[in-house]
Amino acid sequence: MHFDLNFPVTASGSTSQPKKNKNKQPQQPPSTAFTPAQIKGIEARLDLLEHLGYTVIAFNQSVNKKIDPKNHVNILDELLKQLKARPGTVFLKRLTIILDNDSEKGFGLTNANASLVEPYDVIALLPTTSATFSLACLTHSLPSPLTAHIIALPLTLPRLPFQLKHTLVRTAIKNGAVFEINYAGAIGGESDASLSTFGVSDTGVSGKRNWWAAAREVVRVTKGKGIVVSGGVASEADYRGPKDIANLLTLLDLAQNLAHDASVAVPKSLILRAQARKTYRAVLSEPRLVVPEAAQVVPPTRQTRDGESIHDNVNISQTSSQSSPNPALTLPQPAGSKKRTCDEVGPESTINGHVNKKIREAANVEGESRRKKKKRGK
16 A cells, blocks of 8 residues: 655646735635646546555645635545546545745634634645744644644755754654655656745756755654655656655665655554544544443253253343342352352361361461560560
């Protein structure tokens, strides 16, 4: 089972940057319509991913600066309705929020916007400043209904806009967050068009050089732990198989087992934690009520003097509740048996009891005499 948690999709007319409206007119929400050519291209990319061995694919919708409840539209729900069914392949919905200077005051991950975030399976943050990177690592990685499990990094920029401090990285990994590395920048392929529009991605030879330098820094700070590798490519020619990606990560001084876990084990645990995000504080699973059925015990058959066999059906719950106040320690007795009283105890057991009593008394007398002798000697 292999994962690709970054399958970028963009609806027609939804990549334009929001402009300031001086007349304060209501902004129109972005379009959610996908043209037949876009659907055809997405289906071709999905066919290639299935051929390469990917079984879990996450469609990625990018949002700039913050989630605005006035004009935010979930374009992934409409897309999944238009795609054909693929048995054996799991489709997930991912939301990536690009954080900049305007996002420091708040980028929409509040309880008021919980209904907008709930339909998404995975939430990712792409910080571009030191302040937003600290918020993503310290605050929004804590267990809550609005937890962000993926921290994406702009690796193709000429230089990382923030410093990867050990304390922030370790805290984020301890809280369950992972750092994402998209291999699209390593091969200089075509990446998400929305990232280029928002100015957080660079392509070409310079982008490849920047990616290798920044990815090595990420592996050095994280020590190979808490890293997930995704595609993030928008062209069929740029996709690579899972084995090729593992070999690519080994060039970043990453061990082979950690390079394999970056595309298999780490994404799997990430999806399981993302499912718990919809429960209380992301620590409790959904309760399941199991109603036990009434069990009946059929004792072995007993024969009477006339040679007839009789079956006694005994209900455990009724017998235990009527016979003793502690039903857990009481077992149903077969019919015809009764408890023996003290008067009915045989003579042999009575004699043994008297003998044991005499022995205990003699041992007590001998012990007292020894203690008295020790006291006199002192």
